Structure formats: C-alpha cells, structure tokens
Amino acid sequence: MRIKRIEARRFGALIDTGLTGLGNGLNVVFGPNEAGKSTYTALVRHMLYGFTDKRRAERHYEPADGLRSGLLEFDLDGETWTLERSDGKGGGIAVAVGPNGPANADEFLARVCGGVSDEVYRAVFGFGLSELSQLDSLKSIHSHLHATVAGLSANPRDAYLGLEKEASAFYKPGGSAQPVPKMIRELADKRREIRAERAEAQGSQADRERLRELEDKVSLAGEELAGSRAHLAAIESAIAGVAQLQQERVELERKEIPELQRKLDSLLAAADAVVVDDEALARLDELNELVAHLDMFEGARTQLAASVERLDELESASLEAVERVGDGWDAVSVAAVPTAGQVEDAAEQCAQEYRRALDAHEQAEKGARLAHDREADARVVATTAVASIGVQYEPGVSAVVAQRIEAVDRLLAAAGPSSRGGVLPLVLSLLLSLAGAGLSSWAVWKRDWPIAIVGGVVLLVALVLAVVVVRRRHPSDVSAYLDILGLVDIPSASNGLDIKQTLYAVRDALADHDDVSSAAVDVERVVSDAAAQLKSTETRCQETLTALGLGLAAGDPLTVPSLVRRVREAQGIAREMDRTSAQVTKSHAQCKAFSHRAVQTGVDIVNEEGFSEVSALVRLAAERSRSAAKQSLSREDARREVGIAEKELARRTEHLEGIGLRIAETISGVNIPDVITLADLEAASEGSAREVERLQETHDALRDERSRLGERLAAVADDDTLARLSLEESALVERIRAASEQYATRAVAARLISTTLRRYERDRQPAVVARAASLFEQITQGRYGEVLSPLGEFELTVRGNDAPARGQDQLSTATAEQLYLTLRLAYLESLSGPESALPVLMDVVLVNFDEQRRIETARIITEFAQARQIILFTCQESTLEAFSKADPGHTSLSLDRC
Amino acid sequence: MIDSVRFIHAADMHLGAPFKRVQAADPRVRDALLAASAGALDRIVDICIDRDVDFLAIAGDVFDSPSPHPAAQHAFRRAMERLQASDIPVYMTRGNHDPGDGHYDWVDLPDNVHIFSSDQVERVVHQRQDRATCAIHGWSFPAREVLENVAKQFERVAGDRIAVGILHANVGDREGWDPYAPCSIADLRAADMDYWALGHIHLPEIVSAESPVVVYSGSPQGLDPGESGARGCYLVQASRGHATPEFISTAPLRWENVAIDLREVFDTDGVRRAIISACERVRTDAQYPAIVRLELTGRTAVHRLLGASDLPALIEDVSGDQMERVPWVWIDRAVDRTRPAVDVDALSADPGFIGDLLRDAQELIDSGEADDFVKEALESLLSKVPTEAQPEIDADALILLARDAALDLLLQEVE
Structure with a gap:
C-alpha cells in the first residue's frame, strides 16, 4: 500500500495545496517550520478516520474559512484509488473511487486501515513528537496491538474491563449496593421473619399443650362447679323445705286444726239441734199420694172451666163467620156453597171455551180476508188477459175464449201440411250453406280467389233458400187470423201459433179466477159458522158465570180479561168461604165435645161433698210430713259432715305430728355433719354459695383463656404466613443464585481474559521489547543494551552493559524519545496482518536526537521502510542528510512555508 | 365374594415444604405454589372417593418436617376427615422426613387413619363389608436416619388373601436420594407381597411390573424444578399374585424444564418466537398451569445478542403474555447456554x-x-x-x- 498523493484542499493552514510524488518505502519530506508537516500528518489521519468532532478537546484543523476537505491517492495492489473527504457530520463525507469508479468508502477504509483503530493509528502509524513522548498512549494501545495481531478489533483489556463492569452490576467485592449483597441482606431479614414465625408456631405448640391442659382444667372445674351447685341446690332446697314445713306446722297448730275443731263442734251442735216428727214422717207417702189426687182433680176443674169458656168463644166466632158471608146465610147454607175449586174450575172452563171460540172465529176471518185478496188478484189477472185479446170481461167470457181456441186450432190444422213439407228443403239449404262456407274457406286458405267467390255465392244462395223455407212454415198474415177469429190486434203475436198461445193464457187466467172465487165463498161460510159458535159460547159462559154468581154487569162485555178478572174474584170469595166454612165446622165440633165433657165433670164434682175442706186438711198433713222428711235429711247431712270433719281433724293432727320428723329428715338429707337445725343449714348454704361463686369464677377464667387460645390456634392453623415467607425466601435464594451465576460467568471470563492477557503480555511483550532493546542499543551505540518490562506492567527499565538500570523517567528526553520510537518500531515489526501495510507517518520525531543517534535512527527507519511506506517529516537539514546517507534512493520531497 | 382390592397408593406429599429453586415473581404463581401441595392432597382424596377405593395407602413423608407447621397438619387432618366421611380408611407409614419421633400432636387425626408402628413391621387386616380382605404390612421410620434393611422384616402371613407392603425406602441404592432403609428388589420379592407401595423417590416409577409389583408413586406435586413432568399417585387393583397400577396425575401445578435450540435463530424476534412456541408446547402437554425453566442452547448467531440484549426483559414480556392464557405458563428462569457461532x-x-x-x-x-x-x-x-x-x-x-x-x-x- 502506498499513499501516492496527499491533497489538502482546506485543512488548517493548508489551502489547495498538496504533497505529490510519494513513493514506496522511505519518503523524507523536508519543510521549515509552518510548512505544514504536522498538518499533513494530521490530515492523513483525519482522511482515514474522519474529521474530528469539534467537541473533542484536540486540534481540529479548521481552515480560516470554509469546511475541511482533502484527498488521498493510493496505490493499492497496483490499483489507483482516491479517497476524498469533505467536512460534515460523523467525520465528514468520504468518497472512494477505484479503478472501476466510485466504491463503498467504508469498505475501502476498512481495507486500508486493516482494523487499526484511530487510537492505535495515532500511537503507531501517524505520530509526531508530542505523541512520541506519551508512553501512556503506547500503554493504552498495547492490547490493541496484540488484538490486531489476532484479528481482533476489541481490546482484551477493554473486554476485561467490560466484563468487570458487567460483573459488578451483580456483585462487587466489598460493595454493598449491588443486587447480590442487597438480596443477601433481604434474605437475612426474611430468615429473621421466618424464625420469628417458626417461633410463633412453636409457641403455638406450647399453646396447644396449654389448651389441652385447659381443656382438662375446664372440665374438672366444670365438674366441681356442677357438684357445688348441686350441693348448694340441695341445701337451698332443704332450707326451703324446712321453712315450708315449719310454716305448715304453724298454720296447722295455730289455724287449721283449731278451725277444724270449731267446725266439728258446730256441726255436732247442729246435728243435735235437728228435731224430726216421726209420725208425720211415717205417713209421708200416703199423704203425698192424696195430694197428687187432689192436684189431678183441681186440674180437671180448671180445664172444664176453660172448656166452657172456649165453647163460648167458638160459638161467637161461628156466628160471626156466618154473618160475614151475607144476610140469610147460616151454617147449613154456607156448607152448601160450592167450593172455591169448583168455582175456579167452572170459570176456567168458561174462559177456555170462550178463548177457543174466539180463536176459531179469528182464524176464519183471517182466512176469509186471504181468500178475498186472492180472488181480487185473480180477477185482475183474468180481466187483463181477456182485455189482451180485445174481449170485455163479463160472465160467460170463458166460453167465448174456448170457442176462439177451437177456431185457432182448426186454422192451424188447416195450415199444417205446408209447414211440415218444408223440413227437407230446410235441411238441404243448410247442407248447401255448409258446403259453400267450406268451399270458400278452403279457397281462401289456398288463395284461389275465383273458387272462394264461387263458395261465397253458394253460401249466400243457401242462406237465402233457408230463409224462404222457414218463412213458408207459418202463415205470415196474423191479421188474417185475427179477422177470422174476430179479435183485435194482438201485438205480441206473429203467427197463428202465437195467437193460440195467447188464447191459452187467457183461458188459464179465467180458470184460476173461477177457482179462487169458489174458495172465497167457502171461506165466507166458515167465518159465518165461527161467528155463530162464538156467540153460542159467549151465551153459555154468561149463563155459567151467572150461575156461579159471577155474572157480568150490564154493559160489561164478555171478554177474556173480564172473565179472568171475574174468575179471580170468584176464587178469592171461594177461598174466604172455604175458611169460614171450615172454621164454623170445627167450632161446632169442639162445642159439641166440650159440652159433653163439661156436663160429665160437673156431675162428678157436684157429687163430692166437702171437697174443699178435705183438700185443705190433706194438704196441711202432707206439708207437715214433708217437713219432717226434710228435717230427717238435714240431720243425716249434719252427721255426715261431722264425720268428715273428724277425719280431717285427725289427718291434720297426724300431719302436724309428722312435720317434725320430716324437718329432721330434710336436714339430714343434705348430709352435712353437725348441721341439725335450719340455722345450721342456712349457714352451710352461705358457705356453699361462696364456694360455688369461687368455682364459677375459676371456671369462667379457664374458659376465657381456653377461648382465647382456641382462637389464636385457629388463626395459626389457617395462617399461611410461614409458607409465604418460605416461598419468598426460596425466591430470594434463587434470585441470588441467578445473579451469582451471572456474576460468576462474567467474573471468570474477566479472570480468564486477565490471565491470558497477563501471560500474553509476559510471553509476547519481551519479544517486542527485546526487539526494541536491540534497536535502542543500536541507536545508543551500545550504551543501553537491555530493556526490561516487569510482568503485567508497562513500566520500562533500561540497563546498559556497564550502566545501572534506569527507569524510563530517569532517561533524558531525547533518550526516552529514542526508547519510545524503538518500541513503536518493534511493535510495527511484530505486525503481520493487513494493518502491517499501512503507511507510517512520523513528524519531526528525530528533532532532539544528536547526530550520531539520528544517523543510526535513520538507518533503522530506512530498514523498516523496506516493508512499508514511511513518510517522515523533518525540518532539519541534518536529518535530511542522515537519511540521504542511510538510503540515498529514498524519495525526498520538500514543503514551503505556508 | 370379591377377590381383589382397589386402593390408592401415594407418598411423599411433603406438606409444609417450601418450594425451592423458584423465583415466582408473579403473585398468581406464588398463590398457586402455596396451594399446590394441599391441592394435590385434595385431588388424591377426590380420586379415592370418586373411584370408591377400599383404602388409601401412604408410604411416608406426608409432612416435610418432623415438626410440621400447624397449617400443614390441619390440611392433612381435613383431608383425612373427608375420607372418614366417605368411610375410606387410610394406612400410612412415616418416612424419614416425618419420622415417629416428630411432633404431630397439633391436630388429632380421625379414627380412619392408621399409622404403622415404628417398632416393627405391623400387619393390619383391612376388611370392609362386601369387600375382599387384605393384609397390609407397614413400618414407620422411628427417626430420620434408618440405615438398616427393614424390607427383610416384611413377611406374608399364611392365609393372607391379598398382601400389600407399604415402605419408605431407597430400593436399589439410588443415587441422589438418602440411603435410608436400603433394600433390594430381591428383598422385596422375598416378602411375598402382592404389591409394594413405596415412598422416598419422588419420581413416579413402576420398579417391577412382575409380581410382586413394586411401585414408587412419586410426589403428588413436584416440589422444585427438578421434579418436572407429571406427578400423581397410583390407582391399584390388587389380587392374589397380581396387581395393576394405573398412574393418575394429581399435581395442580407442573414444573417443566425446556431446552430451546437456537441454532437456526438469527435475531431477537426469532428468540421470542422460539420461546413462545416452547411455552405453547408446554401448555398443550401439561394441561395444567406450569412453571417453566428455559435453557437456550446451540451455537447461534444470537449468542452475542442474548448476552448484550436484556434477556430477562424479553422473558418477562413473554411470560406476562403467557400468564394471561389458560392454563398459564410462567417462565421462572431462562438460562442462556448458547455458544457463539464460531469455530472454536x-x-x-x-x-x-x-x-x-x-x-x-x-x-x-x-x-x-x-x-x-x-x-x-x-x-x-x-x-x-x-x-x-x-x-x-x-x-x-x-x-x-x-x-x-x-x-x-x-x-x-x-x-
């Protein structure tokens, strides 16, 4: 690879100028100060890696006006390529043009730079005096250089640092803010919670045991309490029993027994006080029988008196009823009056007969009216019919019409033969007309017009012939008929047959009228009979009603309503008479019965003497006897009550005597030693009550505690806090493990890179450094023959054959620059990839070298230029001469001051 | 005359035991855990009553501790009272967790519960009207540690129509379990029982299906993630020389450990889908609320994502959704055992x-x-x-x- 031309269009102080004629191998460009040597060096770098961003703290080579731009021309494997770059975003716009025209600038630059980064380029491929003295820059590219050797573009040291950084995102030794230590702390906290929860669960175990203990205690306390309560209840029951017994005893002693005694005494006295008339008592039954007879007798008497009185009332009522019937009526006559049913039946019969007669009469009259109407209609029809033939309607007209009909028949008979003889011609004419029609149709269809005309003529002739035949069948002169018949004009008749039909119609009309007239006469006769029957019925009804006393008043016509009304009246009267008659009959019978009994009883009474006195005596004796009986019963009752009172008194006395024993038994029943009195019992009760109260309190306290414990344990049983905490603990452990694995991979990778890098630097660097030492020894003419680099460090130590070792900081500026130059050259020499062909630009790097060392350096650089293009800028003639001596064939160019 | 008996064999209820190895961050899960053990016991009682069994045999470790919490004792007493009301006797032995020297007097068990003697193997003749007669032999742990072979003291009495042995013991020297009352299958066979109702091992297992049938009923409710899968009791129909045990699940809460292979997963959404799918499988299989531990395995491209992303947040999110389903599934922990997709x-x-x-x-x-x-x-x-x-x-x-x-x-x- 060779840079053939560097064109600075606008770059720093360089405006539209350039460096052309650059050759292979060594190019020494001489230029005084301000000729643009450093600017050209920078331009090449900017062309390859882009114009620097103005935000970076470095020189940007802005032109006085306009934008930065430049051009490089390359000889690349025999092909000429140009790279233009003009200022713009992202380092400016690069345009690459090859032998085949424009090409992808990025691909071209990648090919040219061979993976060398900007930083590496600055350190090794395009450096000036200022970069040369910066050992740090060499340190920083140390790994880059080796990466480049391995085909890497990533810095192993950067990779190492990147992995360290990534690892520290999870964990960092000594750190506390990273996820792993934070989660470890969380885990510790979580475990504390779990321990607490487990302790609580263990506490729950103790609670459980305590609960069981409490269950037993509560049960025991409950039993004790129940026992004490039973005991107390027994004592209280005994106390109540004793008190009740004592109260009972007091009641008995002070009240019940004395009262019973007094009652007994009283009953004894009452029993003794009862006196009984034994004689009267002995005749009690006899007297009672007598009194019963007396009562019966007195009842009969009373009934008799009532019967007489009732008889009188009945007689009065009988008379009153007869009077109400009417004057002249008596019981016999009343009894003979027809009953209401009879009257009603007769009246009803009259009414029905009359109604039937009336209906028959009305029907007859209705038939008569219909017959008259029909007769009138028939007369009108007959009159019209007769008039239609010009004859006046009058009796005997029927005969006239009959005569005319006969005359017409005769006329028609006379004309018969001519009419019958026309049938055959008519048929022939019709056939001929059909033939004509067919012929003409066929001809028309065939479009044979002459034949069609012939057919039409035939048809016409046939039709005319038919008409003639028809007209010959009847006489056409109707008037001749009429004249012959002596009739007026009949407009509807066109021939003899029509006239005959007309005459037949007239004849029928006249016959109908005769029939109807005859029927009307018959109906008139029926009406007359019905009227006679009605009249007869009316008369008979009048007579019947009169006979029943229901005759109509003068001027009151006999009608059905009047008859009904009369019948109703007759029914009311008849019913009244029925009631009266029954009443009279009943009263009469009762009168007769009572009269008989009254007479019989009166005779019996009259025959008993002194009845009243005897009756009084008997009743008095009977009363005395009943009184004695009552006294006797009272005495027995009193004695019975005395017996009862004596038994009750004995029972109470016995009860009183048993109370003391029962009190003693009740007290002893509670089974408390030394308690023999009620007071003792009451004292024991108080003690027992206090014990019950104490046990109740104990029992309640135990139950409360048990309840609290039970609730707490139930809550623990349903509590999943521990499970949740354990799960969270597992999750934390897993997260720590996951983060630790992430860390482990990165930490081990970093360590792996670090180890390899250290070894690589240890194993490979001495070769580079050894080569640098060789070059350094050459430049210093053997003053410093050894360069050392401690393991893993980029600290350089130089040692001469007879000089003490010196650190890089202990070297003079020029010697140090020589050392650094040899290191760069050694690195360049160690390169073997595509980047090894990249041209190297050095800007006045030999300015501080003394002459001898400059010459030696020139020799070395000349040797390096055998493998690559080197463009060395200098402002010293001596340097120019040194290179001229070292390589007389090198390309020498010069720059003028800008 | 009926010549067989029908009874429930249960053991290792460990009432009062805290659940281990669980984070249970959701309160619903915590509540379910707290109720689970008692729930399983109630389920056993329900089965006894519903199936009209002759008796309930409990082979030890009813309680997790010799001093169980009152709540645990109450739960057991209530269950026994329900059986008493249904006229179903209970024959139980004490195990190493609740030996005879413990404190269980917090609650009084009803008369239908017979606890076998700790002094020697005791024989009780069970007889109900119109039912077969059955001799039940049992022995209770006198103390936590018993290292003698008690099984050798069991012996069928001549004339026993049906003989059932109840024993809390480690049969066959099983690793991972305390070696209490150790014995062998041969020892058990020598006693000539028709059925051995065993306790101590928490995993339900038919140790021997041949006569005598030897069965560990296991724990009715899994106590930690290690006790995953179905847990319950056995409904046994026993006759002379023959016994048929039928396993019945009783655990109201299931533990499940699920490994999820993420080899074919390439992003976080894929991880989420894989976890949800695993939870659905657990729900379908378990039919009960389940606490799940996930282990993410496999060389996968998401290894670095899992390390860099907030896996716990993802798990919490998915678990929150799964808790709203019925039955719910709670992801208690997810362990990342994936490996980078590199050639080591x-x-x-x-x-x-x-x-x-x-x-x-x-x-x-x-x-x-x-x-x-x-x-x-x-x-x-x-x-x-x-x-x-x-x-x-x-x-x-x-x-x-x-x-x-x-x-x-x-x-x-x-x-």
Missing part, C-alpha cells in the same frame, strides 16, 4: 490472543485447575453468598461459559 477449534489454532485465550481455557480444564481458578475468581462472592444460594459450580462448564463470554466481547466487531 479453528480459533484455538490461532497464534494470537484469541488462540492463547482458548488454549488457556482448555488448559485449565485439562489440567484440573479449573476448580481452583473458578474458586479464586469467585472467592469473594462465595464468601458472602449463603451456601444454599450459591451457584451450582461446574468449574469446567463455567470455564467454557466464561470463555464464550470473552469470545463474544473479543469477536464482537468481527462478527
């Missing part, structure tokens, strides 16, 4: 820094110095992080992961 062998031959790095890494593994190397790198971390939260360090694997991470950074611009 070729790079190892490179004489430059990359070659040195790869060779150094391999040298650490080959020389056996990886462990020390990793421990030194993580010394500070490991000294701070509690042991149980420390990453499971496979030094060799970690070296390779670290190597790939370094390659990502060193090669990023080349890619």
Whole structure:
C-alpha cells in the first residue's frame, strides 16, 4: 500500500495545496517550520478516520474559512484509488473511487486501515513528537496491538474491563449496593421473619399443650362447679323445705286444726239441734199420694172451666163467620156453597171455551180476508188477459175464449201440411250453406280467389233458400187470423201459433179466477159458522158465570180479561168461604165435645161433698210430713259432715305430728355433719354459695383463656404466613443464585481474559521489547543494551552493559524519545496482518536526537521502510542528510512555508 | 365374594415444604405454589372417593418436617376427615422426613387413619363389608436416619388373601436420594407381597411390573424444578399374585424444564418466537398451569445478542403474555447456554490472543485447575453468598461459559 498523493484542499493552514510524488518505502519530506508537516500528518489521519468532532478537546484543523476537505491517492495492489473527504457530520463525507469508479468508502477504509483503530493509528502509524513522548498512549494501545495481531478489533483489556463492569452490576467485592449483597441482606431479614414465625408456631405448640391442659382444667372445674351447685341446690332446697314445713306446722297448730275443731263442734251442735216428727214422717207417702189426687182433680176443674169458656168463644166466632158471608146465610147454607175449586174450575172452563171460540172465529176471518185478496188478484189477472185479446170481461167470457181456441186450432190444422213439407228443403239449404262456407274457406286458405267467390255465392244462395223455407212454415198474415177469429190486434203475436198461445193464457187466467172465487165463498161460510159458535159460547159462559154468581154487569162485555178478572174474584170469595166454612165446622165440633165433657165433670164434682175442706186438711198433713222428711235429711247431712270433719281433724293432727320428723329428715338429707337445725343449714348454704361463686369464677377464667387460645390456634392453623415467607425466601435464594451465576460467568471470563492477557503480555511483550532493546542499543551505540518490562506492567527499565538500570523517567528526553520510537518500531515489526501495510507517518520525531543517534535512527527507519511506506517529516537539514546517507534512493520531497 | 382390592397408593406429599429453586415473581404463581401441595392432597382424596377405593395407602413423608407447621397438619387432618366421611380408611407409614419421633400432636387425626408402628413391621387386616380382605404390612421410620434393611422384616402371613407392603425406602441404592432403609428388589420379592407401595423417590416409577409389583408413586406435586413432568399417585387393583397400577396425575401445578435450540435463530424476534412456541408446547402437554425453566442452547448467531440484549426483559414480556392464557405458563428462569457461532477449534489454532485465550481455557480444564481458578475468581462472592444460594459450580462448564463470554466481547466487531 502506498499513499501516492496527499491533497489538502482546506485543512488548517493548508489551502489547495498538496504533497505529490510519494513513493514506496522511505519518503523524507523536508519543510521549515509552518510548512505544514504536522498538518499533513494530521490530515492523513483525519482522511482515514474522519474529521474530528469539534467537541473533542484536540486540534481540529479548521481552515480560516470554509469546511475541511482533502484527498488521498493510493496505490493499492497496483490499483489507483482516491479517497476524498469533505467536512460534515460523523467525520465528514468520504468518497472512494477505484479503478472501476466510485466504491463503498467504508469498505475501502476498512481495507486500508486493516482494523487499526484511530487510537492505535495515532500511537503507531501517524505520530509526531508530542505523541512520541506519551508512553501512556503506547500503554493504552498495547492490547490493541496484540488484538490486531489476532484479528481482533476489541481490546482484551477493554473486554476485561467490560466484563468487570458487567460483573459488578451483580456483585462487587466489598460493595454493598449491588443486587447480590442487597438480596443477601433481604434474605437475612426474611430468615429473621421466618424464625420469628417458626417461633410463633412453636409457641403455638406450647399453646396447644396449654389448651389441652385447659381443656382438662375446664372440665374438672366444670365438674366441681356442677357438684357445688348441686350441693348448694340441695341445701337451698332443704332450707326451703324446712321453712315450708315449719310454716305448715304453724298454720296447722295455730289455724287449721283449731278451725277444724270449731267446725266439728258446730256441726255436732247442729246435728243435735235437728228435731224430726216421726209420725208425720211415717205417713209421708200416703199423704203425698192424696195430694197428687187432689192436684189431678183441681186440674180437671180448671180445664172444664176453660172448656166452657172456649165453647163460648167458638160459638161467637161461628156466628160471626156466618154473618160475614151475607144476610140469610147460616151454617147449613154456607156448607152448601160450592167450593172455591169448583168455582175456579167452572170459570176456567168458561174462559177456555170462550178463548177457543174466539180463536176459531179469528182464524176464519183471517182466512176469509186471504181468500178475498186472492180472488181480487185473480180477477185482475183474468180481466187483463181477456182485455189482451180485445174481449170485455163479463160472465160467460170463458166460453167465448174456448170457442176462439177451437177456431185457432182448426186454422192451424188447416195450415199444417205446408209447414211440415218444408223440413227437407230446410235441411238441404243448410247442407248447401255448409258446403259453400267450406268451399270458400278452403279457397281462401289456398288463395284461389275465383273458387272462394264461387263458395261465397253458394253460401249466400243457401242462406237465402233457408230463409224462404222457414218463412213458408207459418202463415205470415196474423191479421188474417185475427179477422177470422174476430179479435183485435194482438201485438205480441206473429203467427197463428202465437195467437193460440195467447188464447191459452187467457183461458188459464179465467180458470184460476173461477177457482179462487169458489174458495172465497167457502171461506165466507166458515167465518159465518165461527161467528155463530162464538156467540153460542159467549151465551153459555154468561149463563155459567151467572150461575156461579159471577155474572157480568150490564154493559160489561164478555171478554177474556173480564172473565179472568171475574174468575179471580170468584176464587178469592171461594177461598174466604172455604175458611169460614171450615172454621164454623170445627167450632161446632169442639162445642159439641166440650159440652159433653163439661156436663160429665160437673156431675162428678157436684157429687163430692166437702171437697174443699178435705183438700185443705190433706194438704196441711202432707206439708207437715214433708217437713219432717226434710228435717230427717238435714240431720243425716249434719252427721255426715261431722264425720268428715273428724277425719280431717285427725289427718291434720297426724300431719302436724309428722312435720317434725320430716324437718329432721330434710336436714339430714343434705348430709352435712353437725348441721341439725335450719340455722345450721342456712349457714352451710352461705358457705356453699361462696364456694360455688369461687368455682364459677375459676371456671369462667379457664374458659376465657381456653377461648382465647382456641382462637389464636385457629388463626395459626389457617395462617399461611410461614409458607409465604418460605416461598419468598426460596425466591430470594434463587434470585441470588441467578445473579451469582451471572456474576460468576462474567467474573471468570474477566479472570480468564486477565490471565491470558497477563501471560500474553509476559510471553509476547519481551519479544517486542527485546526487539526494541536491540534497536535502542543500536541507536545508543551500545550504551543501553537491555530493556526490561516487569510482568503485567508497562513500566520500562533500561540497563546498559556497564550502566545501572534506569527507569524510563530517569532517561533524558531525547533518550526516552529514542526508547519510545524503538518500541513503536518493534511493535510495527511484530505486525503481520493487513494493518502491517499501512503507511507510517512520523513528524519531526528525530528533532532532539544528536547526530550520531539520528544517523543510526535513520538507518533503522530506512530498514523498516523496506516493508512499508514511511513518510517522515523533518525540518532539519541534518536529518535530511542522515537519511540521504542511510538510503540515498529514498524519495525526498520538500514543503514551503505556508 | 370379591377377590381383589382397589386402593390408592401415594407418598411423599411433603406438606409444609417450601418450594425451592423458584423465583415466582408473579403473585398468581406464588398463590398457586402455596396451594399446590394441599391441592394435590385434595385431588388424591377426590380420586379415592370418586373411584370408591377400599383404602388409601401412604408410604411416608406426608409432612416435610418432623415438626410440621400447624397449617400443614390441619390440611392433612381435613383431608383425612373427608375420607372418614366417605368411610375410606387410610394406612400410612412415616418416612424419614416425618419420622415417629416428630411432633404431630397439633391436630388429632380421625379414627380412619392408621399409622404403622415404628417398632416393627405391623400387619393390619383391612376388611370392609362386601369387600375382599387384605393384609397390609407397614413400618414407620422411628427417626430420620434408618440405615438398616427393614424390607427383610416384611413377611406374608399364611392365609393372607391379598398382601400389600407399604415402605419408605431407597430400593436399589439410588443415587441422589438418602440411603435410608436400603433394600433390594430381591428383598422385596422375598416378602411375598402382592404389591409394594413405596415412598422416598419422588419420581413416579413402576420398579417391577412382575409380581410382586413394586411401585414408587412419586410426589403428588413436584416440589422444585427438578421434579418436572407429571406427578400423581397410583390407582391399584390388587389380587392374589397380581396387581395393576394405573398412574393418575394429581399435581395442580407442573414444573417443566425446556431446552430451546437456537441454532437456526438469527435475531431477537426469532428468540421470542422460539420461546413462545416452547411455552405453547408446554401448555398443550401439561394441561395444567406450569412453571417453566428455559435453557437456550446451540451455537447461534444470537449468542452475542442474548448476552448484550436484556434477556430477562424479553422473558418477562413473554411470560406476562403467557400468564394471561389458560392454563398459564410462567417462565421462572431462562438460562442462556448458547455458544457463539464460531469455530472454536479453528480459533484455538490461532497464534494470537484469541488462540492463547482458548488454549488457556482448555488448559485449565485439562489440567484440573479449573476448580481452583473458578474458586479464586469467585472467592469473594462465595464468601458472602449463603451456601444454599450459591451457584451450582461446574468449574469446567463455567470455564467454557466464561470463555464464550470473552469470545463474544473479543469477536464482537468481527462478527
């Protein structure tokens, strides 16, 4: 690879100028100060890696006006390529043009730079005096250089640092803010919670045991309490029993027994006080029988008196009823009056007969009216019919019409033969007309017009012939008929047959009228009979009603309503008479019965003497006897009550005597030693009550505690806090493990890179450094023959054959620059990839070298230029001469001051 | 007379056990986890009642601790009371997690629960009206550590129509499980049982399908991501010399570990699609809410993207969507095990820094110095992080992961 031309269009102080004629191998460009040597060096770098961003703290080579731009021309494997770059975003716009025209600038630059980064380029491929003295820059590219050797573009040291950084995102030794230590702390906290929860669960175990203990205690306390309560209840029951017994005893002693005694005494006295008339008592039954007879007798008497009185009332009522019937009526006559049913039946019969007669009469009259109407209609029809033939309607007209009909028949008979003889011609004419029609149709269809005309003529002739035949069948002169018949004009008749039909119609009309007239006469006769029957019925009804006393008043016509009304009246009267008659009959019978009994009883009474006195005596004796009986019963009752009172008194006395024993038994029943009195019992009760109260309190306290414990344990049983905490603990452990694995991979990778890098630097660097030492020894003419680099460090130590070792900081500026130059050259020499062909630009790097060392350096650089293009800028003639001596064939160019 | 019995064989419920290895950042997931173990137990009870079984056999580790929390004891008591109400007896042994010397007196178990003796193998004759008679032999852990072969004490009694053995034991010296009550299949066969209801191993397994049928019912509910897949109990129909176990899933919550190969994925959207697709597969297969751990694998072009991009944010986003589906799928963690799409062998031959790095890494593994190397790198971390939260360090694997991470950074611009 060779840079053939560097064109600075606008770059720093360089405006539209350039460096052309650059050759292979060594190019020494001489230029005084301000000729643009450093600017050209920078331009090449900017062309390859882009114009620097103005935000970076470095020189940007802005032109006085306009934008930065430049051009490089390359000889690349025999092909000429140009790279233009003009200022713009992202380092400016690069345009690459090859032998085949424009090409992808990025691909071209990648090919040219061979993976060398900007930083590496600055350190090794395009450096000036200022970069040369910066050992740090060499340190920083140390790994880059080796990466480049391995085909890497990533810095192993950067990779190492990147992995360290990534690892520290999870964990960092000594750190506390990273996820792993934070989660470890969380885990510790979580475990504390779990321990607490487990302790609580263990506490729950103790609670459980305590609960069981409490269950037993509560049960025991409950039993004790129940026992004490039973005991107390027994004592209280005994106390109540004793008190009740004592109260009972007091009641008995002070009240019940004395009262019973007094009652007994009283009953004894009452029993003794009862006196009984034994004689009267002995005749009690006899007297009672007598009194019963007396009562019966007195009842009969009373009934008799009532019967007489009732008889009188009945007689009065009988008379009153007869009077109400009417004057002249008596019981016999009343009894003979027809009953209401009879009257009603007769009246009803009259009414029905009359109604039937009336209906028959009305029907007859209705038939008569219909017959008259029909007769009138028939007369009108007959009159019209007769008039239609010009004859006046009058009796005997029927005969006239009959005569005319006969005359017409005769006329028609006379004309018969001519009419019958026309049938055959008519048929022939019709056939001929059909033939004509067919012929003409066929001809028309065939479009044979002459034949069609012939057919039409035939048809016409046939039709005319038919008409003639028809007209010959009847006489056409109707008037001749009429004249012959002596009739007026009949407009509807066109021939003899029509006239005959007309005459037949007239004849029928006249016959109908005769029939109807005859029927009307018959109906008139029926009406007359019905009227006679009605009249007869009316008369008979009048007579019947009169006979029943229901005759109509003068001027009151006999009608059905009047008859009904009369019948109703007759029914009311008849019913009244029925009631009266029954009443009279009943009263009469009762009168007769009572009269008989009254007479019989009166005779019996009259025959008993002194009845009243005897009756009084008997009743008095009977009363005395009943009184004695009552006294006797009272005495027995009193004695019975005395017996009862004596038994009750004995029972109470016995009860009183048993109370003391029962009190003693009740007290002893509670089974408390030394308690023999009620007071003792009451004292024991108080003690027992206090014990019950104490046990109740104990029992309640135990139950409360048990309840609290039970609730707490139930809550623990349903509590999943521990499970949740354990799960969270597992999750934390897993997260720590996951983060630790992430860390482990990165930490081990970093360590792996670090180890390899250290070894690589240890194993490979001495070769580079050894080569640098060789070059350094050459430049210093053997003053410093050894360069050392401690393991893993980029600290350089130089040692001469007879000089003490010196650190890089202990070297003079020029010697140090020589050392650094040899290191760069050694690195360049160690390169073997595509980047090894990249041209190297050095800007006045030999300015501080003394002459001898400059010459030696020139020799070395000349040797390096055998493998690559080197463009060395200098402002010293001596340097120019040194290179001229070292390589007389090198390309020498010069720059003028800008 | 019916000559067979039907019962449920369950074990290792570990009630009260905290779920491990789960972040459960979503409250719905936390709630589901908290209810899962009791839910699985309820499901077992439901099955017992629905299938009208003769009894429920529990082979130990009902509780996770010898002093279980009252809530766990209450949950178990309620379940047993439901069985009592259905007249279904329970025969249970105690395991190493809930041995006989524990404290379980917080709640009183109902009368239908028989806990086998810790002193010796106990035989109980189960008999229900109109049902077959069955002799159930069982033994409970007296203490946490029992290293004797208890299976040898089991022996069928002459006349037992059907014999069932219930034992919490490590059969066949299985690695990863405490070697408690160790025994062999031969020991079990010698006891002449018709069915062995085993507990201790949480993975359901029919150890022997031949008579005697030997079965680990496994845990009814997976307790951590390691217990993935279907979990449940066995419905057993047993008769003389014959038993048919039928697995029934009971876990209301599934754990699933899913590896997603990203070899053919080239961008972040592809990663998202692959993760969503994996979640859909889990949903379809599990039929229950599932907590998923994803492992992204394969040499892929997105390796650097996954390292550089915020993978947790992507997972959170996808998981948030998946939680809205029914049943939900929760991505609890996604581990990036992808590798850069570079030819490591070729790079190892490179004489430059990359070659040195790869060779150094391999040298650490080959020389056996990886462990020390990793421990030194993580010394500070490991000294701070509690042991149980420390990453499971496979030094060799970690070296390779670290190597790939370094390659990502060193090669990023080349890619």
